[in-house]
Amino acid sequence: MNLRIVATDFMASFRNYTRSKGTLFFSIAFPVILILLFGAIFSGGGAGRYDLYVKNYDYENGEFIIGMIKNGTGMGYPSGSLGNFTNFYDALYDQLNDTGVIRMRVIKDSDASDREELNRYVKSEKLKAVMVIPENYGMKLGLAIFNEDASLAPNITLMLDQSDAQSNGVIISVMAQLTGQSNLMIAGGDNFMHVNTSSIIQEKFEYIDFFVPGVIALTVMTNSVFGVIESNTKSRKNGILRKLSTTPFTRGDWILAKMLFMLFMAFVSTFFILVVGVLVWHLTFELNVYMFILIISASFAFAGMGMIVTRFVRDEETAPAAANAITFPMMFLAGIFFPLEMMPHFLQVVAKFMPLYYVGEGLRDAMILGDASGALMNSLVIFIFAAIVFTIGIVTTSWKDE
Amino acid sequence: MEYAIEVENLTKIYGDLKAVDNISFRVRAGEVFAFLGPNGAGKTTTVEMIETIRNPARGKIRVLGCDISKKTKEIKERIGVLPQEFISFERLTVRETLTYFSRLYKKHADIDEIIDIIDLRDKEHEQYHTLSGGLKQRVGVAIALVNDPDIVFLDEPTTGLDPRARRDVWNAIAGLKKQGKTVFLTTHYMEEAEYLADDIAIIHRGRIVAEGTLDELIQKYGGQSILSIKGCNVKEAMEALRKTGYTETRLTNGNVEVKIPKKDAVIDILFYLREKEVYYREVDIKRSDLEDVFLNLTGAKLSEAT
Numbered sequence: 001m002n003l004r005i006v007a008t009d010f011m012a013s014f015r016n017y018t019r020s021k022g023t024l025f026f027s028i029a030f031p032v033i034l035i036l037l038f039g040a041i042f043s044g045g046g047a048g049r050y051d052l053y054v055k056n057y058d059y060e061n062g063e064f065i066i067g068m069i070k071n072g073t074g075m076g077y078p079s080g081s082l083g084n085f086t087n088f089y090d091a092l093y094d095q096l097n098d099t100g101v102i103r104m105r106v107i108k109d110s111d112a113s114d115r116e117e118l119n120r121y122v123k124s125e126k127l128k129a130v131m132v133i134p135e136n137y138g139m140k141l142g143l144a145i146f147n148e149d150a151s152l153a154p155n156i157t158l159m160l161d162q163s164d165a166q167s168n169g170v171i172i173s174v175m176a177q178l179t180g181q182s183n184l185m186i187a188g189g190d191n192f193m194h195v196n197t198s199s200i201i202q203e204k205f206e207y208i209d210f211f212v213p214g215v216i217a218l219t220v221m222t223n224s225v226f227g228v229i230e231s232n233t234k235s236r237k238n239g240i241l242r243k244l245s246t247t248p249f250t251r252g253d254w255i256l257a258k259m260l261f262m263l264f265m266a267f268v269s270t271f272f273i274l275v276v277g278v279l280v281w282h283l284t285f286e287l288n289v290y291m292f293i294l295i296i297s298a299s300f301a302f303a304g305m306g307m308i309v310t311r312f313v314r315d316e317e318t319a320p321a322a323a324n325a326i327t328f329p330m331m332f333l334a335g336i337f338f339p340l341e342m343m344p345h346f347l348q349v350v351a352k353f354m355p356l357y358y359v360g361e362g363l364r365d366a367m368i369l370g371d372a373s374g375a376l377m378n379s380l381v382i383f384i385f386a387a388i389v390f391t392i393g394i395v396t397t398s399w400k401d402e
Numbered sequence: 403m404e405y406a407i408e409v410e411n412l413t414k415i416y417g418d419l420k421a422v423d424n425i426s427f428r429v430r431a432g433e434v435f436a437f438l439g440p441n442g443a444g445k446t447t448t449v450e451m452i453e454t455i456r457n458p459a460r461g462k463i464r465v466l467g468c469d470i471s472k473k474t475k476e477i478k479e480r481i482g483v484l485p486q487e488f489i490s491f492e493r494l495t496v497r498e499t500l501t502y503f504s505r506l507y508k509k510h511a512d513i514d515e516i517i518d519i520i521d522l523r524d525k526e527h528e529q530y531h532t533l534s535g536g537l538k539q540r541v542g543v544a545i546a547l548v549n550d551p552d553i554v555f556l557d558e559p560t561t562g563l564d565p566r567a568r569r570d571v572w573n574a575i576a577g578l579k580k581q582g583k584t585v586f587l588t589t590h591y592m593e594e595a596e597y598l599a600d601d602i603a604i605i606h607r608g609r610i611v612a613e614g615t616l617d618e619l620i621q622k623y624g625g626q627s628i629l630s631i632k633g634c635n636v637k638e639a640m641e642a643l644r645k646t647g648y649t650e651t652r653l654t655n656g657n658v659e660v661k662i663p664k665k666d667a668v669i670d671i672l673f674y675l676r677e678k679e680v681y682y683r684e685v686d687i688k689r690s691d692l693e694d695v696f697l698n699l700t701g702a703k704l705s706e707a708t
Contacts, residue, residue: 008505012491012498019493019529238489243545245455246483246555247506248475399455 001256005249009257010264013231017265028269031219032276035212038337039281042207049103050167052096053130055118056106058137062087065138088138099174128161129171208281212273213363214336219269220298221330221356225323227262228306232397233316245399255394259303266299290366290375294382298359301386307393330356358382403467406431406553406584407452412461414447421447423608424461429586429601431552434579436599437588438692440704444608445588446486449557452586453483466552479508482546486557486588489538492531496522496541499530500548507549519581520544520574536567543574553584560594572597592692592704604696611699616692623698624690626650626661629668631675633683634658642678646671662687 017023065088085091093104107130112118122130137154144152158175160168235241244254277283305326313322331337333347334356340348351357362378365371407429414422422444429435437445450456452463454474463470465477490499497513504510517526520540525533530541539559546554556575560568568591575598578585589595595602596616603613612623631639639658643651648671650661662668668687675682696704 005506008502012494012502015498016491016493239485239487240490242450242455242485243483243488244506246453246478246481246485247503247549248478248508249506 002248002250002253006253006257006260009249009254010261013258013261014264017261027219027223027265028272031215031269031273034215034218035208035273035276036280038211039208039277042211049101050129050170051105051127052102052171053105053107053122053127054093054133055112055130056089056133057135058133059087059089061136061138062089065142066091068142089133096174096178101170102174122159127159128167130159131175132157132159206281208277208283209285209368210339210364211337212277212281212283212285213367214360216270216273216295217298217334217356217359217363218331218336219273220266220295220359221302222327223265223269224262224299224302225306225309225327226320227265228258228303228393229310229319229323231258232307232310233314233319236314237316241399251397251399252394254399255397259300262303263296263299266295270295285367286370288366288375290372290379291363293379294359294362294366294375297379297383297386298355300390301355301382304386304389304391304393307397308389311393311396311398330354334360336360355382355385358385403431405429405464406466407435407586408462408464409448409452410462412448412451412463413459414444414451414456415459420608422451422458425605425608425610427603427610427613429584431584432579432582433600434575434585434587434598436595436602437586437605438590438592438595438599438602438696438704439588439605440590440702443590443605445590445605446557448605449555449586449588453481453555454478479549480551481553481555482549482551483555484539484542484546484557484559487561488542490530490541490545493529495527495529496533496544497526499541500544503545504548509549511548511550513548516544516547519547519577521570534567536563536570539563539567539571540574543571543578547578547583551583553586554578555586557588558590559587560589560591568594590704592696596692602692604692604699606696606700606702612695619692619695620690623695625694625698626663627690628688629660629662629671630654630686630688631658631660631682632656632686634680638678638680639675639682642675642680643671646674 063086066086069088083091083094085094093106096102097104107118107121112121118130118132121127133156134154137156140152140154144150144154156179158171160171162168235244245251274283274285277285306323309322309326310319313319333343334351334354335343336356340351340357343351358378358381362375362382365374365378405428409428410426412422412425413420425444425448437448439445447456451458452465452470454470454477466480468477470477491502494502497517500513500516504513517523520543522537522540522544525537530538533541543554543556543559546556559575560571563571572594575585575587585598587594587598599616601613601615602619603610604619605611612619614622634657636653636656636658640651643649643658643660648660648662648667652659660671662671672685693704696702
């Protein structure tokens with residue numbers, strides 16, 4: 001190993017790179033823009049909530065119901081949760097709003113005085129989720145409880161747009177918890193329970209906490225795969241590899257120099273991503289050794305994949321397409337932009353075969369969740385993968401054309 | 403050391419194709435040696451085997467007196483190479499590029515000196531990608547000099563350049579010879595070989611078909627020179643020539659052309675024409691060139707052969 005030569009090549013890569021505005025943009029500005037964009041989409045004021053429209057034909061009786069509950073004559077409903085509300089339904093809406101997942105929107109009587117008008121309104125306004133509370137709902141419910149006969153209890157109807165499975169799932173789940181909780185109390189359960197939706201959206205962590213480690217993983221992947229492809233195919237096409245092979249520069253030193261530069265770039269982009277995350281989205285994260293292990297391992301793993309690609313696709317024009325074929329599915333299926341839990345089960349299984357998944361998960365464990373054992377496991381997976389793939393990559397990378 | 407490069411029975415095979423077929427030649431130290439042949443003749447394959455970056459199937463190569471299979475490292479330090487169709491780092495300046503390549507070697511030439519020799523002074527701070535084709539090739543030649551090499555290999559250094567840029571590169575190459583470097587040049591331009599080379603080897607389909615100095619090649623394979631008699635009475639001239647015994651004549655653009663088998667034939671003919679009072683405006687002697695040599699050797703034109 002000749003460190004002087006390695007350093008010379010590193011500096012040349014650095015100069016060649018920083019002077020190319022396009023490359024600079026795509027490797028640093030691109031992840032930063034991703035974070036700004038997706039951060040704004042998912043983290044900005046109230047975004048990420050689902051609108052639940054409510055048409056309440058029993059609203060007028062809400063004051064009467066709340067009076068009964070507060071007097072202790074009403075259905076065993078815990079009066080403590082009602083606060084200063086003077087209408088039972090206002091209290092209910094407030095509780096639903098409080099979940100942080102649902103935003104209640106009341107449909108005015110003037111828009112839909114009866115069922116027929118309501119149906120028309122829902123269609124014309126393209127509403128996706130509407131809760132319909134029937135006339136005298138409160139009184140009938142009270143009667144059912146009084147007679148201890150659940151079959152007398154009236155139904156609240158949820159009208160849901162079947163094309164939007166994701167928001168439906170969230171709304172149904174929230175409603176199920178709300179009714180479940182109410183039922184428990186009505187049946188005389190001892191414990192006071194709040195609507196708790198932590199199983200759907202983590203209370204403590206926001207989307208940006210999920211997204212930033214993913215973007216770091218994604219950036220390391222694209223930089224490494226495309227960096228290697230560029231240096232392999234372009235240097236080959238331009239005769240630089242042929243030229244270098246006539247000099248004392250060895251193939252091993254050349255790969256080392258390129259890897260060091262790629263690592264440097266990985267940490268530079270990580271730095272910019274974190275700076276934007278902290279300054280713009282008030283991201284809090286932990287800097288620890290797993291982060292470094294994961295980023296370094298990932299760089300080697302994806303560089304190895306790039307080498308293997310250029311072993312088979314040597315042409316400068318088609319090699320990036322081949323790389324896209326590998327990186328694109330990972331970008332969307334490895335749980336970078338959206339949590340894996342949102343995807344169908346079989347895709348979740350597919351994701352577990354993608355190295356990017358372990359990088360993203362590991363970085364989340366290490367930086368955000370403080371889950372040392374998770375970080376260790378993911379680091380281990382990606383480290384072993386990197387060792388194998390990079391070795392294959394080195395073996396298959398040849399300077400000679402024959 | 404008399405010979406910088408010695409090649410013996412060199413062969414390279416790709417599949418069924420013998421890209422290089424049992425060739426032998428020697429390059430004297432300090433000369434410009436041109437490897438002339440059409441595209442695909444095996445020039446690059448041969449030169450890359452000598453540069454140690456391709457492995458021969460058979461044969462022996464000695465560079466600077468060393469067997470290249472044993473002293474690869476040492477040889478790499480002492481040769482400078484401009485590969486075919488070489489494009490350097492696009493966004494490094496000329497000076498940075500030369501510095502980069504210079505640092506790869508133990509021995510360094512003075513970069514300022516190289517810049518002056520190759521005449522790149524006013525471009526030294528320009529980025530490579532902004533340079534014209536001719537300048538890029540000159541930078542390529544300059545890169546081949548950064549380790550003050552004993553042998554410089556230039557693989558098709560002027561392909562794709564316009565005539566003026568080509569001449570600039572030629573001047574740069576001619577300058578290398580003055581510095582005492584051995585230059586191994588591959589080309590498919592016969593003018594390039596004629597202008598630059600001390601010795602020429604003509605390669606066709608993997609075999610060397612002829613080797614020697616320009617004069618030797620032309621004398622041996624060029625066929626006869628042609629005397630062109632212009633502005634004459636064609637009938638009279640032809641008649642006179644036939645009587646003198648020079649029968650290989652032809653008519654081109656109203657000029658009578660006659661092959662001259664030996665030097666004093668010209669005087670012979672002119673003397674006879676005056677004697678017979680055949681009027682002519684002027685005469686012209688056309689010497690045969692490498693194109694004729696190649697045509698005679700292979701039956702194909704150099705510029706069209708593959």
